[in-house]
Amino acid sequence: MKRLAVMFSGGGTDFQALIDGAAAGEYDGKIVVAISSNDKAYGIERAKKAGIDCYVFPKSDFESTEERDRAVLEVFERYGVELIFLAGYLGILTAPLYERYPRAIVNIHPALLPKFGGKGMYGLNVHKAVIAAGEKKSGATVHYSDLGIDTGEIILQRSLDVLPDDTPESLQQRILNEIEHPLLVEAAKLLCKE
Secondary structure: EEEEEEEEEOOOHHHHHHHHHHHOOOEEEEEEEEEEEEOOHHHHHHHHOOOOOEOOOOOOHHHOHHHHHHHHHHHHHHHHOEEEEOOOOOOOOHHHHHHHOOOOOOEOOOOOOOOOOOOOOHHHHHHHHHHHHOEEEEEEEEEEEEOOOOOOEEEEEEEEEEOOOOHHHHHHHHHHHHHHHHHHHHHHHHHHOO
């Protein structure tokens, strides 16, 4: 059974999908620790309810992102973490984590990469850009995280039709519920087999 860590910054709905998937035995992994970059993130409550140890590392507590990542790395090593899921984590990870966990840090992005990725492309920004570009399809991508932003190798991708009356909010909700949450659990199942 793989030992997983989940990193988040907000409501933690992707985190909850992974918690529920583990509880239902949908993948051969156990979430042993969670990390939040935001002390007000609702994901912290989700961790408490699931009995998962959770640590908060706000950017403001550290002199540099590398220093924060080294602190996170110490936690991961203490818990024997083997696989890391970025589930709505808004921080940009640095070399210390990638050196220790090559091809073991996984991100979910709410668009069909390589389109609509990169700096500033998160949350509603992505869905606004998709609609503004007149895209007929959108979806979500699970990919390996690397030193670029949304540039890592794609693991899984799934799409749905962008409806003529979609707003950024309605598109975001449909992608979250219909694609993002199940795709993340499917990726966990695939990666926990490796």
